[in-house]
Amino acid sequence: MSDIVIEQQTLNYIDAIREGISEAMQADETIFVIGEGVPDPKAIFGSTQGLRQQFGEHRVLDMPLSENAMTGMCIGASLNGLKPLLIHQRIDFSLLSADQLINQAAKWHYLFHQAVPLVVRMIIGKGWGQGPQHSQALWGLYAQVPGLKIFLPATANDAKQMMKAALNDPNPVLFIEHRWLHHTESLIEDNEATINELSKAMVLRQGDAATIVASSYMVHEALNAAQACAQFGMEIEVIDLRVGHEFDYATIAASVNKTKNLIVADLHPMHLSPGHAIISQLMQNGIQLQTPPRLVAQPNHPVPTSWYLAENSYQAAEAIAEAIAQSQNLTALQLKKILAALSQPPRTDVPNRSFCGPF
Amino acid sequence: MTIVVEKLLDLYSQIHLIRRIEEKIAEEYHQQTMRCPVHLSIGQEAVAVGVSAHLNSNDRVYSNHRAHAHYLALNANLESLIAELHGLENGCCGGRGGSMHLIDLEKGFAGSTPIVGATVPIAMGAAFAFKQQKRSHIAVSYLGDGCFEEGVVYESLNFAALHRLPILFVLENNQYSVYTRLKQRQPEGRSISKLAAAMGVSVLHGDGNCIDDVYGLAAQAIAQIRAGKGPYFIELDTYRWPEHCGPSDDDHLGYRPQGELAAWKARCPLQYAKTLLVQAGVALNHIQQLEQKNSKKIESAWVKALNGLTPNPKKAAEGVYV
The missing domain is CATH 3.40.50.970 (Thiamin diphosphate (ThDP)-binding fold, Pyr/PP domains)
Incomplete structure (x- = not known):
């Protein structure tokens, strides 16, 4: 810029x-x-x-x-x-x-x-x-x-x-x-x-423990997870893709070469999520990771309306934190502390207290 | 409508040119050098010729899969059409389009694409731009009877009527979608022009095989559109002689009632225009001279077109974005 x-x-x-x-x-x-x-x-x-x-x-x-x-x-x-x-x-x-x-x-x-x-x-x-x-x-x-x-x-x-x-x-x-x-x-x-x-991917938060590649709203969920991890001394790099018609491979590869751990967070259902394409491109280019790459995507079913039913339909910061914990070989107790440190909305179906629908 | 002899000669010549080009394509198709689907306009030539006579190169015409006549009636580049059918670099799309994707902006032919009904709203967008920018041009949308089974066409008529856009919808009713007759697709006895009228556009209905009828209705509609009277819709009854897609006759398939094709061939738009000329006192040898001139034009364009280069497959990746 x-x-x-x-x-x-x-x-x-x-x-x-x-x-x-x-x-x-x-x-x-x-x-x-x-x-x-x-x-x-x-x-x-x-x-x-x-x-x-x-x-x-x-x-x-x-x-x-x-x-x-x-x-x-x-x-x-x-x-x-x-x-x-x-x-x-x-x-x-x-x-x-x-x-x-x-x-x-x-x-x-x-x-x-x-x-x-x-x-x-x-x-x-x-x-x-x-x-x-x-x-x-x-x-x-x-x-x-x-x-x-x-x-x-x-x-x-x-x-x-x-x-x-x-x-x-x-x-x-x-x-x-x-x-x-x-x-x-x-x-x-x-x-x-x-x-x-x-169109260049942007590193929104620097770190050395793992890279999260996200886009759109999932960037904020990734930042939330990264901030919680930081409280326990783990610095997670967060990359915002910014565009979907191409991937800024160089920026992603440079980060992953540094952190050696990759998590992709996406809003699509898991099956054929665009996140697979990012992981695939890195793997095909022979990038070496310490732990398997992880994709946090959405369940392969439509999102139901009832907020009781929909509770697990939107995979977000918690799922990203769990993926980070796996990549860092954290104990169940360590993960529990990170999850407790996440910034949480007042209810699972709203982003903040001021959001009260209907649309 | 009576047309002055000079104009009638032009119209006849264009109908003849289109007929002969389509026949030439049919003759040469077996050589397998035109490796794309072709939807020939034989039997329907008078529609495009009668409408185009009232257009100028600043107007914008959008069409569909059966576009050769619409393109040629605007005097669009013949060589580019033939080259495009052969997939050559000198084609109007450089070989990217083939028969179903034609363009010649210099002559006002603004594009044809084959998804049924899809260029109807695009033509309407041209009309919207003309109105917004207070330009005096009009848009023309060629559509078929099958389009009236596509929702986008009703949506387009609604918007054109709502904004009183300068657009002419030309419905070529040839009664068939591929092998399926109109009455198997739409309730028998329901009039397409009445449907269009109910959508709020001004409607005319005529015989698409009679050049004087088409010419007169188009003159009336286009004058009204240019005068700011909003959208017009002309339904023109006509008939496709060859198979839906390809160079051949297909009457043996039995999907047309017996005798129907023969009856329509007896109402040939080319023959009809010739009869008008003879009735107006034009000598037969004069007509023959016109016909010979057209044949030479086609032969020469054909040779030039086929002298074009074959495109480099490496270029297939170019032009995805501006």
């Missing part, structure tokens, strides 16, 4: 996204925002609040419940001089967009040499009874498609910089958020980072 820092302020993730959109729209009048509820009173969890007043009705639009056609419409608009930002309040709804994203947007430049500058925001849900169709990660499915870029901002700062970069990118970009990131805060560094800079 550049050393020139213009201004520093702390924002939460939602405000950071809104600032990113607003600044991009000021700089580029071809950008328009469209999605179910974009101009409504809730304004996509507040992230589009005020944009209509600022930029007018023709640039900030609600839309019919037609995800498929609206995605195609956005592609056609982008081919003809506009830059659309389309929003799905849950990534699960994007499956209705999938034909247009996978068959059309991802292939258009490859076939026709015509750029498709298009950004689609998709939000992964968790907890408060989100249930089977509001809590899937799904980005791995899109990461299987060459031609799509997958941005996975884990911090408010990345959310803002990545939003601006996405709206300045000539390719189709899926901007994937997690509902439990929305309240998180970070220092904003307005340094106009480039796409290439933002």
Whole structure:
């Protein structure tokens, strides 16, 4: 990243996204925002609040419940001089967009040499009874498609910089958020980072005992586990992948060569989780580990709605701590102490005390 | 609608050119050098020719798997089409697309792709951009009767009507999806244009094999769209002569009622246009001259196209991202 820092302020993730959109729209009048509820009173969890007043009705639009056609419409608009930002309040709804994203947007430049500058925001849900169709990660499915870029901002700062970069990118970009990131805060560094800079994995916490590779919300679960371990003298390195369409192999390999222990934490079900691809790439390149690599992923079943039933459906900091304990040959008592040191939400189905649903 | 003779000659010449190219593709297909699926437009040529006569190169036309006529009726590059079918570097997609993925932006042909109904909303997006940017161009979306079994088409008509977008939907109703007749797919007696009208777009319905009918309806619809009157939808009845995909006749398969193909061949759009010319007093030798000119054009483009280079397979990895 550049050393020139213009201004520093702390924002939460939602405000950071809104600032990113607003600044991009000021700089580029071809950008328009469209999605179910974009101009409504809730304004996509507040992230589009005020944009209509600022930029007018023709640039900030609600839309019919037609995800498929609206995605195609956005592609056609982008081919003809506009830059659309389309929003799905849950990534699960994007499956209705999938034909247009996978068959059309991802292939258009490859076939026709015509750029498709298009950004689609998709939000992964968790907890408060989100249930089977509001809590899937799904980005791995899109990461299987060459031609799509997958941005996975884990911090408010990345959310803002990545939003601006996405709206300045000539390719189709899926901007994937997690509902439990929305309240998180970070220092904003307005340094106009480039796409290439933002696509580099970031070491968020340095350590020598083990490396955790995570993305999106799992970065925070990894940091939680790493902080608990630090209280007992174990320094765990935490790497944020930041993008899903490629892996910054060099950064991950350098860390793993140092720590000799690898844990990958992912939001997808275990079966064919993108985490397997990271482990596989390291193993195929002959990286030597002290202990077997470990993947913390989600159970291979849909997430039930009842918060009693869903208790084990979201593997998070505890599972990561257990993986660390295995890699460090800790005793059951040592693990118990680490688990006790984890920062825990008041209930398993909410990220914090202020989160009380319903969506 | 009466068309001036000069225009009628142009229209006839285009219908003839498309017919002969499609026949040439069918003739040469057995050589196995065009190694991609081809969906020929024989029998349906008048639709594209009558619509394209009212378009200019700033308009944007989106199409589907059966796109040759839509492409050629805009005077798009013939050599690039033939080269594309042969998978050569001088093809309109450099060999990445084949018959089902065509483009010639200079002529306004903005892309065809084969997922049924998928380019309908993309065309609508072009219309949305034109409206947003207060440009005077229109978008055209070619779709078939099968599209009316795809949800995305209803979604698109709804949005086009809601925003009064400058778009013309051209429905070529050829009554078949592959080997399956319309009445096996949609309730018998239900009109597609009435469905479209119920969605809130202005609707016209005509005979797709009669160039004067198509030309007149398209003139009316496009003038209204350009005047800011919102989206139009024209249903044109027509019929595909060859098999769904490939160079051959397929009447022996028995999926068409006996005599149906013959009846439609008796209503040949090329012959119909020729009759209009003769009725307008054009001499047969004049028509023959036009036809010979077209044949020469095809032969010459064919030779030039096949002189193209074969693409380097190492280039297959290029262009995934901008």
